[in-house]
Amino acid sequence: MFRVAQHDRLEGRSRYGMKTIRLTAIGSPLEEQGIEDPPVGAGDVLIRVRAAGICHSDAHYRAGVSPVKLPLTLGHEVAGVVERIGGEINNFKVGDRVCVHYLVTCGECAFCRAGNEQFCPSAEMIGKHRNGGYGEFLVVPEQSVFILPDEIPFEQGAIMMCSSATSLHALKKARLAAGESVAIFGVGGLGISTIQLAKNLGAARVFAIDINPRKLELAERFEAIVINAAAGDPVEQIHEITNGRGVDVALELVGLPVTMRQAVQSLATLGRAALVGLTRESFEIAPYRELINKEAEIIGVSDHLASEIPVLLEMARTGQLDLSHGIIRPVPLEAGTINAALDNLEKFGDDVRAVIVP
Ligand SMILES: [Zn+2]
Ligand SMILES: [Zn+2]
Numbered sequence: 001m002f003r004v005a006q007h008d009r010l011e012g013r014s015r016y017g018m019k020t021i022r023l024t025a026i027g028s029p030l031e032e033q034g035i036e037d038p039p040v041g042a043g044d045v046l047i048r049v050r051a052a053g054i055c056h057s058d059a060h061y062r063a064g065v066s067p068v069k070l071p072l073t074l075g076h077e078v079a080g081v082v083e084r085i086g087g088e089i090n091n092f093k094v095g096d097r098v099c100v101h102y103l104v105t106c107g108e109c110a111f112c113r114a115g116n117e118q119f120c121p122s123a124e125m126i127g128k129h130r131n132g133g134y135g136e137f138l139v140v141p142e143q144s145v146f147i148l149p150d151e152i153p154f155e156q157g158a159i160m161m162c163s164s165a166t167s168l169h170a171l172k173k174a175r176l177a178a179g180e181s182v183a184i185f186g187v188g189g190l191g192i193s194t195i196q197l198a199k200n201l202g203a204a205r206v207f208a209i210d211i212n213p214r215k216l217e218l219a220e221r222f223e224a225i226v227i228n229a230a231a232g233d234p235v236e237q238i239h240e241i242t243n244g245r246g247v248d249v250a251l252e253l254v255g256l257p258v259t260m261r262q263a264v265q266s267l268a269t270l271g272r273a274a275l276v277g278l279t280r281e282s283f284e285i286a287p288y289r290e291l292i293n294k295e296a297e298i299i300g301v302s303d304h305l306a307s308e309i310p311v312l313l314e315m316a317r318t319g320q321l322d323l324s325h326g327i328i329r330p331v332p333l334e335a336g337t338i339n340a341a342l343d344n345l346e347k348f349g350d351d352v353r354a355v356i357v358p
Contacts, residue, residue: 080100182248
């Protein structure tokens, strides 16, 4: 059993171990629970959480949109400091600043060996299949841990592990090539990363579509061509600006049938629509006009890869990926404020990114 140093034990805390904010019943607010300190195996790293992002997926878990086993400590976007290491760990030491790849995989199956480890049959996502970062500490195997460069604040390192990583994976799945145009449907945490990464990958024109004026303003600061979908059909607006051509790549980051349809409809000949947002609902396409005649493609995007994380960290370290500018709102490790942040995400509030800073 892991024991934190005596001086770390706060008055009243040793009563129950570590503080977590957990999902204990589907459809109900998260609750504060004390749980036993997690055991550290020989190949594990124990991390003192310094930042944990509050993600739209967490709102889905709370609402029961994606099934999870309860009780569960949510939180899959985590950065912190190594507090303790298992006996077989050589690559990390106590005190290292680190961030966490949220998938824990076997490393041995065909998918893992081919570098598509998100399909590993024994993959477990932290904060979904095993306890995550809405707590004081987190235990993960060494292969899920990456050194967080000093230049990157913990809050940014945390949210990069989901939103930015997924953005990069989506752009790669969509095979974005230099000189191509991109339309990004939804300017949340994912959208702001995607705008910047698309530009870094050489996109000639980046369109950002949303209905929230504050988010559009933010997109404009990152030099996207903004399209207010509340002011008229975004597909028509895109076709107007591109003289009827459409865009080479469209990314759907919202998770609504209407925006998925718009993403497909905004494609140029040989265009690729990558769907990232989650929904259980279906959407319609007109096969001949919207796909076959243009050899357009619809591509699913699931998670991201460990191999993409160092690329992302290097972009952030060198300032090519900037997640500052008031995009992050820190919140304490308290059930009330975390539930409120989740409520806000559910209502598509204009809160760009809430991050728990314990
Ligand atoms: Zn996330
Ligand atoms: Zn595997």
